[in-house]
Amino acid sequence: MTLEHKFCPPQARLEVADGCEISGYASLFEQADQGGDRVLRGAYRASLEKVAASGNRIKMLWQHDPMQPIGVWDEIREDAHGLHVKGRILRDVARGREAAALIDAGAIDGLSIGYRTVRASKTADGGRNLAELELWEVSLVTFPMLQDARVGAKSDDPADTTLRVLTTPFVDAREALRRD
Numbered sequence: 001m002t003l004e005h006k007f008c009p010p011q012a013r014l015e016v017a018d019g020c021e022i023s024g025y026a027s028l029f030e031q032a033d034q035g036g037d038r039v040l041r042g043a044y045r046a047s048l049e050k051v052a053a054s055g056n057r058i059k060m061l062w063q064h065d066p067m068q069p070i071g072v073w074d075e076i077r078e079d080a081h082g083l084h085v086k087g088r089i090l091r092d093v094a095r096g097r098e099a100a101a102l103i104d105a106g107a108i109d110g111l112s113i114g115y116r117t118v119r120a121s122k123t124a125d126g127g128r129n130l131a132e133l134e135l136w137e138v139s140l141v142t143f144p145m146l147q148d149a150r151v152g153a154k155s156d157d158p159a160d161t162t163l164r165v166l167t168t169p170f171v172d173a174r175e176a177l178r179r180d
Helices: 045-054 094-105 158-179
Strands: 004-008 015-017 021-028 059-062 065-078 082-089 110-122 128-141
Touching: 021 110, 045 065, 045 110, 045 128, 065 094, 065 128, 082 094, 082 128
Parallel strands: 059 128
Antiparallel strands: 004 110, 015 021, 021 082, 059 065, 065 082, 110 128
């Protein structure tokens, strides 16, 4: 059994509140990632039901490293756009403190899923349509495979809001350069 990873740069940025609560999209439906794969609507349904019935949780990892859990996902659900996640980075974990600081600084902004393919079909362009996935983990990552699975910051501190407004043009320019 092979575990695969999909790096998803946030379309709806991963939001951070109070330095530890995060939310965003780990996967977006019908969007081709850098490998040409598209996750179809409903691909996570059976897996999420199975995890809920067992009382287990999908793990929150740092860079897909199973030796580095950094928090917990309190909510993982499919909606019209994709796989939405909401959780807490644990500040009592050294890597969790580092992750929160890196997200706040804008150095880390990607999400990626770790999964096993249950059902998929090949596409004409060499990619795959992923119809059913067994979700194992959602990681915070440096480089997501899906360009629209990203982390964004949110704070109630007016200074943070001002800084974000001032840096937005630079972030947008960086994204434009990546696309070129």
